Amino acid sequence: MSKNSTGNSSNKKKFQQGAGGGAQTAILHFLTSKSVRETVESIVVAFALAFLFRTFEAEAFVIPTGSMAPTLQGRHQDVDCPMCGFPYRVSASQEIDPNNEQKQADVIGGECLNCRYWACTNRRQGKLLGYPRPFNEGALGLDAESESANGDRIIVSKFAYAFREPDRWDVFVFRFPGNASRNYIKRLVGLPGETLKLHRGDVFRTEQIAENEAEARSLNYSVVRKPPHKALAMAQLVHDNTYQAERLTQHGWPHRWDLWPRGVAPVKGDWEPVDNHRRFVIDGEGNAEKTSWLRYQHRVPDFEQWNRIVEASEAKDPAAKSRLLQDIQPLPQLIADAYSYNSGIVLQYPPQVQSNRIAMGMYWVGDLMLECRLEVLAATGSVQLDLVEGGKHFECAFDLETGVATLGIDGTFYDAAGNPAKLPAAQTAIRGPGIYDLRFANFDDQLFLWVNGKSVAFDMPTTYPPQGNTIPISDAEEGGDLAPVGIGATGASVAVDRLRILRDVYYISVPPDLSYTRSYVYGPLAADHYLGRAEVVSAAQKVLTNWTRWPEWFGQMHALYFPLERFDRSESGKDQFFALGDNSPQSKDSRLWATPNTEYYVERDLLIGKALFIYWPLTHIHWVR
Numbered sequence: 001m002s003k004n005s006t007g008n009s010s011n012k013k014k015f016q017q018g019a020g021g022g023a024q025t026a027i028l029h030f031l032t033s034k035s036v037r038e039t040v041e042s043i044v045v046a047f048a049l050a051f052l053f054r055t056f057e058a059e060a061f062v063i064p065t066g067s068m069a070p071t072l073q074g075r076h077q078d079v080d081c082p083m084c085g086f087p088y089r090v091s092a093s094q095e096i097d098p099n100n101e102q103k104q105a106d107v108i109g110g111e112c113l114n115c116r117y118w119a120c121t122n123r124r125q126g127k128l129l130g131y132p133r134p135f136n137e138g139a140l141g142l143d144a145e146s147e148s149a150n151g152d153r154i155i156v157s158k159f160a161y162a163f164r165e166p167d168r169w170d171v172f173v174f175r176f177p178g179n180a181s182r183n184y185i186k187r188l189v190g191l192p193g194e195t196l197k198l199h200r201g202d203v204f205r206t207e208q209i210a211e212n213e214a215e216a217r218s219l220n221y222s223v224v225r226k227p228p229h230k231a232l233a234m235a236q237l238v239h240d241n242t243y244q245a246e247r248l249t250q251h252g253w254p255h256r257w258d259l260w261p262r263g264v265a266p267v268k269g270d271w272e273p274v275d276n277h278r279r280f281v282i283d284g285e286g287n288a289e290k291t292s293w294l295r296y297q298h299r300v301p302d303f304e305q306w307n308r309i310v311e312a313s314e315a316k317d318p319a320a321k322s323r324l325l326q327d328i329q330p331l332p333q334l335i336a337d338a339y340s341y342n343s344g345i346v347l348q349y350p351p352q353v354q355s356n357r358i359a360m361g362m363y364w365v366g367d368l369m370l371e372c373r374l375e376v377l378a379a380t381g382s383v384q385l386d387l388v389e390g391g392k393h394f395e396c397a398f399d400l401e402t403g404v405a406t407l408g409i410d411g412t413f414y415d416a417a418g419n420p421a422k423l424p425a426a427q428t429a430i431r432g433p434g435i436y437d438l439r440f441a442n443f444d445d446q447l448f449l450w451v452n453g454k455s456v457a458f459d460m461p462t463t464y465p466p467q468g469n470t471i472p473i474s475d476a477e478e479g480g481d482l483a484p485v486g487i488g489a490t491g492a493s494v495a496v497d498r499l500r501i502l503r504d505v506y507y508i509s510v511p512p513d514l515s516y517t518r519s520y521v522y523g524p525l526a527a528d529h530y531l532g533r534a535e536v537v538s539a540a541q542k543v544l545t546n547w548t549r550w551p552e553w554f555g556q557m558h559a560l561y562f563p564l565e566r567f568d569r570s571e572s573g574k575d576q577f578f579a580l581g582d583n584s585p586q587s588k589d590s591r592l593w594a595t596p597n598t599e600y601y602v603e604r605d606l607l608i609g610k611a612l613f614i615y616w617p618l619t620h621i622h623w624v625r
Helices: 002-016 023-031 034-057 123-129 213-217 228-234 246-250 303-314 318-325 518-522 533-545 547-553
Strands: 058-062 076-080 087-091 106-111 118-120 153-157 171-176 179-190 195-199 202-206 236-240 257-260 272-274 279-282 291-296 345-347 368-376 382-389 392-399 404-409 425-427 434-443 446-451 485-490 494-503 559-563 576-580 607-616
Touching (some): 213 559, 228 434, 291 494, 303 318, 368 382, 382 434, 533 547
Antiparallel strands (some): 171 607, 195 202, 236 494, 279 494, 368 494, 404 425
16 A cells, blocks of 8 residues: 555656646646647547447447347347257347336246257246246256346448348348337348238249239239348258257157158168267168168157156156156157247246247248268268158259269259259269268258358259149158158268258248238138137147148138339339348238338338348357348
């Protein structure tokens, strides 16, 4: 303490003895010195540049909600599933009142997208509420609880659209048409002068303008396709096979990936599972004629099934264990538009602990993507990747000796007119023994292939005309849409692991009255009457599992139509854009703005800019695509 006092006294004395003989003169001299002046000028210039940069070039924004999840995420909780270890996020936007930004609730749990286990993220509240399983020691014994974190912070280019037109699929910021003081962020889907149709999860377009919905229904539409980098950026996870819920498989729940047909004893030359079905190996030596298949089936346990499995794992009486496990039917089901991000259990009033059917999938998604790591052990034979949609097989075959990849649809391909054409082919980086990362996708009536992270260009377009495959199909032999992803090997010695399945965004045709069940209400399943919540859950389960009635249930699906032109002001027809959120069930976007006071499009003068990159949190830094 005395040392500091001495030092300060000494400095003060020296300071008072500066040029001019007085403190005031010394201060003036100090402030007008060249080094200080340059420092002050630099700070002023930096502030001026920051102000100009903020005003005219770029600005930082905080994402408040999860309407663009998983691309951009609002207030959320990070959860590591206590059963399979899969890391996922649950929305916590409900905790904050948007009117006053005050805390109004607590999110205390959510459902794992990968194994569907409901985890409790708050021990104290879970115990106080006396929840039934799975809020037990499996979840409540987590080493660390999840705390809610604020949304992603992003940089937005406010100058992006000054010299070029906005591009379809841009993530853009704009002022809300119903309240210009509020900023929204969505994905730009519709361009000026188009009429859009949202149907079966996809976006369709025509440049013809309809005066009303009846006329809009009569127009000819074509599907809107994403470029490869956007397809990759917008893909949403269905299952990651690296994360296995051991407790499920230990009690008889079937693995999702397995030798096909299931139940058939493997023979020499078939795939063999390793590491609890995380990895599969095949030795094709001496078996060049037979194709051995692995196939994925979407067998996901519901809340009650998980509850009984956890109870059985803790039961000491074999009879009680058997009783708990009997009648559990792990039925394969269609892949649906599940969002674990939306599954949060909110403690605001006595919450209901049950699977949120809207959050965990109501609609069949046929546009799929397969990722895997392929280890080639010998440069012989071939490997096939297979994606099924509406009973049609979309294939990519690799010759392991030459590295040539060919595409096909049930063994053929089609030109734009629908006539049979030669198979698209491309030279890839697969050349003999080695390890290769593969990604194969069927999105928006187009096939994509990536090898080692690079998009592969084929010798002809990989787009194809409509195949009439809008209704899922299944049969005992091939599995169809109940076994929608496969990996085959013919005379090949290879291994595969890091198996992941992803899906395309599914845009729900939701009208402004928020009838999420519109396709069920109008379809034969509902017999033209409105479904209550319990009926919706039951109906959705039947739709996803009962393949015998798919032709009836999927024959009629609701559609929405949006002309991007104002008929009373035709000169403004070139200045209107259509916005949708990646998290379709939880996005207030152009589908829902058609009210007497709000238009469903975004006028050009409401555009703010294009989202560039996420700069916070550090674990989520990346460019926005």
